[in-house]
Amino acid sequence: MSQWPIAELIPHAGNMILIDQVLRFGDDDIETQLTVRNTGLFNLADGSLPAWVGIExxxxxxxxxxxxxxxxxGEPVExxxxxxxxxxxxNVEHFPAGSLLHIHASRSLQDDNGMGVFECQLRGPGIEAFARLNVFRPPQVASYLQEDFQESQP
Structure with a gap:
């Protein structure tokens, strides 16, 4: 289990934090979990989460x-x-409220420019989901965002 609360590991806040905790992490992978709460930003009327939220x-x-x-x-989270x-x-259209979901993400590629690819699995009671995520973390994220903002100004 992680020694840090999830809110200190991801750049989200409040209701946008959907996972509950890190169970284990290694050099190339991580395991997390959450219990589907029946209220939240993405919940359906019956309290379930649509399966597409699995990507998030x-x-x-x-x-x-x-x-x-x-x-x-000892670096900041970016x-x-x-x-x-x-x-x-x-294999399902939604994740029922109260379901305990486990996610495993394994890094299959990461380059020096910040591009990465992760093979991901999500499992729960009668639930199986898989995806390959393409991610990007610029080396100097603050300056990267500032450059894009300045370029978009008239």
Whole structure:
């Protein structure tokens, strides 16, 4: 289990934090979990989460992986970007309220420019989902965001 609260590992706040905790992390992978709460930003009327939210759960797990790595090195947790996913597959249409979900994300590629690819699995009672996430974390995220902001100004 992680020694840091999840809110200190990912650059989200409040209701946008969807995962509950890091169970384990290593050099190339992470395991997280959450219990589907029946109220939240993405919940359906019956309290369940649509299956497409699984992509965000996987992305937050990847963010937690980056946060754990940063904490180990004594560095600040920085913003990253989900660029997309390939071949998201899920055997259900929604995740029922109260379901305990486990997510495993394994890094398969990461380059010096901040690009990365993670193979992700989400499992729960009768639930299986898989995806490959493409992510990007610029080396100097603050200056990267400032450059884009300045370029977009008239």
């Amino acid at each position: 759960l996987m992305a937050q797990s990847v963010a937690a992986y980056a946060g754990c790595q940063a904490r180990l090195l 913003l990253g970007f989900l660029l997309g996913t390939r071949n998201f597959q899920c």
